[in-house]
Amino acid sequence: MKLTGAEILCESLTRLGVREIFGYPGGAILPVYDALGKSKLHHVLVRHEQGATHMADGYARASGGIGVAMATSGPGATNMVTGIATAMMDSSPVVCITGQVSSKVLGSDAFQEVDITGITMPITKHNVVVAKAEDVAHTLREAFLIASSGRPGPVLVDITKDAQQASAEFNWEASAPKLPPKRRRNNHDQVEFDRAVEMLNTAKRPIILAGHGIMVSGAMRAFEQFVRAGNYPVAMTLLGIGCFPANDPLNLGMMGMHGEAWVNNAIQEADLLIAVGMRFDDRVTGDLRTYAKSARKIHIEIDRAEINKNVKVDAALVGDAREVLERLTPLIETRDHSLWIRHITELKGDSAVRDIQSLPDSGHLYAAHVINDLWKETRGEAIIVTDVGQHQMWEAQYYHHNRPRTLITSGGLGTMGFALPAAIGAKFAKRDSEVWVVVGDGGFQMTMSELATIVQEKINIKIAIINNGFLGMVRQWQEFFYDKRYVATPLVAPDFAALANAFGIRGERITKRAEVVPTIRSARESSETVLIDFRVEQEDSVYPMVAAGASLSDMIRRPNNPLVETATEP
Amino acid sequence: MQTLVAYVENKPGVLNRVSSLARRLAINIDSLTVGPTENEEIARMTIVAHTDERGAHRLEASLEKLVDVLLAENISTRALLERDLALIKVSADQQNRPHLMELIKVFRARVVDVAPESLIIEVSGTVDKIDGLLEVLRPFGVLEMARTGRISMTRGGDLLQPPVSGSAGSELESTGSNVK
Numbered sequence: 001m002k003l004t005g006a007e008i009l010c011e012s013l014t015r016l017g018v019r020e021i022f023g024y025p026g027g028a029i030l031p032v033y034d035a036l037g038k039s040k041l042h043h044v045l046v047r048h049e050q051g052a053t054h055m056a057d058g059y060a061r062a063s064g065g066i067g068v069a070m071a072t073s074g075p076g077a078t079n080m081v082t083g084i085a086t087a088m089m090d091s092s093p094v095v096c097i098t099g100q101v102s103s104k105v106l107g108s109d110a111f112q113e114v115d116i117t118g119i120t121m122p123i124t125k126h127n128v129v130v131a132k133a134e135d136v137a138h139t140l141r142e143a144f145l146i147a148s149s150g151r152p153g154p155v156l157v158d159i160t161k162d163a164q165q166a167s168a169e170f171n172w173e174a175s176a177p178k179l180p181p182k183r184r185r186n187n188h189d190q191v192e193f194d195r196a197v198e199m200l201n202t203a204k205r206p207i208i209l210a211g212h213g214i215m216v217s218g219a220m221r222a223f224e225q226f227v228r229a230g231n232y233p234v235a236m237t238l239l240g241i242g243c244f245p246a247n248d249p250l251n252l253g254m255m256g257m258h259g260e261a262w263v264n265n266a267i268q269e270a271d272l273l274i275a276v277g278m279r280f281d282d283r284v285t286g287d288l289r290t291y292a293k294s295a296r297k298i299h300i301e302i303d304r305a306e307i308n309k310n311v312k313v314d315a316a317l318v319g320d321a322r323e324v325l326e327r328l329t330p331l332i333e334t335r336d337h338s339l340w341i342r343h344i345t346e347l348k349g350d351s352a353v354r355d356i357q358s359l360p361d362s363g364h365l366y367a368a369h370v371i372n373d374l375w376k377e378t379r380g381e382a383i384i385v386t387d388v389g390q391h392q393m394w395e396a397q398y399y400h401h402n403r404p405r406t407l408i409t410s411g412g413l414g415t416m417g418f419a420l421p422a423a424i425g426a427k428f429a430k431r432d433s434e435v436w437v438v439v440g441d442g443g444f445q446m447t448m449s450e451l452a453t454i455v456q457e458k459i460n461i462k463i464a465i466i467n468n469g470f471l472g473m474v475r476q477w478q479e480f481f482y483d484k485r486y487v488a489t490p491l492v493a494p495d496f497a498a499l500a501n502a503f504g505i506r507g508e509r510i511t512k513r514a515e516v517v518p519t520i521r522s523a524r525e526s527s528e529t530v531l532i533d534f535r536v537e538q539e540d541s542v543y544p545m546v547a548a549g550a551s552l553s554d555m556i557r558r559p560n561n562p563l564v565e566t567a568t569e570p
Numbered sequence: 571m572q573t574l575v576a577y578v579e580n581k582p583g584v585l586n587r588v589s590s591l592a593r594r595l596a597i598n599i600d601s602l603t604v605g606p607t608e609n610e611e612i613a614r615m616t617i618v619a620h621t622d623e624r625g626a627h628r629l630e631a632s633l634e635k636l637v638d639v640l641l642a643e644n645i646s647t648r649a650l651l652e653r654d655l656a657l658i659k660v661s662a663d664q665q666n667r668p669h670l671m672e673l674i675k676v677f678r679a680r681v682v683d684v685a686p687e688s689l690i691i692e693v694s695g696t697v698d699k700i701d702g703l704l705e706v707l708r709p710f711g712v713l714e715m716a717r718t719g720r721i722s723m724t725r726g727g728d729l730l731q732p733p734v735s736g737s738a739g740s741e742l743e744s745t746g747s748n749v750k
Binding site for chain 1: 579583586587590594624627628631632634635636637638640641732733734735
């Protein structure tokens with residue numbers, strides 16, 4: 001059967017199980033859009049190509065499948081760069097398809113020509129130019145396989161316009177992926193494995209560091225059995241949240257820069273760290289010279305390049321988390337860590353008094369209140385998509401996730417503007433799930449044009465803007481480390497509720513704590529998108545905080561005295 | 571200094587991916603040579619990098635993550651044979667020519683071009699040997715030099731062969747997609 005390259009692309013995407021494509025048309029991708037119109041694929045028209053990549057990313061993270069974004073050549077392609085880097089840092093399987101000028105004029109600075117494969121080389125797992133119609137099908141299959149296998153990541157496929165227009169024989173069976181033969185490494189080094197088992201069975205104060213890799217590997221069950229077998233307390237990375245239920249007594253909460261104090265203290269006192277599918281990011285470790293000094297370390301990780309990258313480990317088990325955990329669990333003999341767990345519980349006590357939820361209600365609205373109420377109202381079952389900054393950390397602290405893939409956030413790259421488009425993608429992946437965007441007033445203004453996408457697609461998501469009139473996290477750093485010189489952090493925002501109305505979306509503005517729950521309830525009852533502008537305390541900070549480069553033991557704690565309150569009464 | 575050998579797909583852009591990776595890791599490359607193997611689809615690289623063992627591990631592991639890299643291996647600690655080749659154009663007049671010829675003989679180099687005012691000397695061997703010759707030639711006046719960079723091979727039965735398609739199988743193909 002002879003088809004054009006564009007038709008082959010659409011047919012291949014359909015056969016690969018794609019339902020939605022997030023994209024934006026343009027000259028160099030027009031043949032594909034013409035073919036899209038004749039296919040069963042649903043195209044979601046975004047308002048900016050960055051939004052398309054975040055939507056594909058949100059789709060991938062919520063579903064565990066692959067998200068697809070599409071754009072034209074030149075500026076369409078370069079607008080994708082931030083979204084691609086975001087997916088790369090968080091190992092998210094996204095396939096980006098870009099149009100390219102015809103192969104005859106490649107390299108001639110043609111209109112809207114840009115070397116997008118050159119630009120994205122360091123931020124993709126792989127990228128490729130397709131200049132012939134007959135290469136479209138197998139290249140796309142290879143792209144999907146690469147994006148989703150091993151440690152996942154984004155793949156960009158750049159297709160020249162003439163390859164889209166030319167005809168070629170389409171034969172799905174004959175276009176199986178043809179990847180270069182790879183050396184298979186022996187990942188199961190018995191010496192390392194035996195050493196790990198010995199460490200597990202002799203540790204007195206073990207703690208698990210649970211990361212995103214557990215979810216990527218689909219190792220939740222194997223992980224739970226491992227935890228139960230050794231009765232290990234579990235600390236989570238930001239992206240690990242959800243891989244183990246928050247309501248389990250062994251789940252301590254988040255570690256790192258804004259991790260719970262008892263978690264960081266427990267890590268510093270531990271004699272064994274069992275790191276699973278995490279990469280010892282600087283936000284997790286703080287100063288490496290003082291990090292978990294008395295602990296031996298086991299690292300279970302699929303990516304060999306992560307071993308000994310930041311933290312030198314005593315046993316490296318390279319491989320898929322589920323496979324490694326399933327091999328380890330039957331060999332665990334020691335499971336009585338009750339003294340150690342009791343000690344961690346004692347550490348916890350001090351934090352409870354400092355918790356903002358325990359402060360007397362002054363009538364002022366704190367972000368933590370909003371997120372805590374949202375957690376209670378949704379019984380922790382919503383998919384929460386957060387942006388980057390203070391609200392992101394408060395969400396991680398106060399929204400307790402019991403199920404995997406229910407917290408979607410940009411961890412590694414810390415991309416502001418991620419939340420709104422990623423939530424749209426998540427909603428397409430999980431149409432029956434309740435999806436909430438938790439976003440700051442800064443990040444929201446970066447990609448709020450996607451409100452129009454929500455309206456055009458008639459989808460139902462809820463948007464909670466944690467509005468403190470500042471670029472809050474930067475303001476917090478200025479407060480702590482720059483003597484409160486708030487340079488370029490106070491920011492003016494539009495009336496978000498009125499803005500929502502202009503898009504045809506219901507908007508609310510909340511200034512008092514008593515209004516939070518009723519408004520959340522009413523928003524949840526609506527079958528349409530609702531935006532709520534929560535005007536929260538302006539100069540609240542996220543506690544505890546480990547300053548960048550400081551030791552994990554050296555935390556800035558929430559002052560015991562109530563804060564100076566700055567929110568203006570309406 | 572660390573020596574790595576990589577087998578890569580013999581196609582455009584691969585060299586860029588490899589060198590770009592070293593740049594990202596802030597590893598300075600001392601020498602990088604690429605040449606075809608007996609299989610025309612596969613090229614072999616010898617990479618000599620200014621880094622320590624830990625940096626070499628990262629480079630090796632990161633290289634193997636590239637789709638177009640079939641195998642990468644740090645061979646620094648193994649028994650190696652290494653060769654570099656240089657063409658050195660040195661000024662030579664009637665007076666010093668006999669002296670030069672003697673030195674060339676000692677270094678087992680050879681003269682490959684003779685002109686009234688200069689000679690081109692070809693020398694191959696270890697980096698130390700070539701550096702040694704260069705040192706003694708310098709007083710005569712080195713006019714130009716071109717070096718190939720180092721190629722390395724492990725000695726004896728210590729084989730480092732490219733994986734063959736079908737036999738070991740691609741890591742990706744055998745693992746398959748892990749997306750649920």
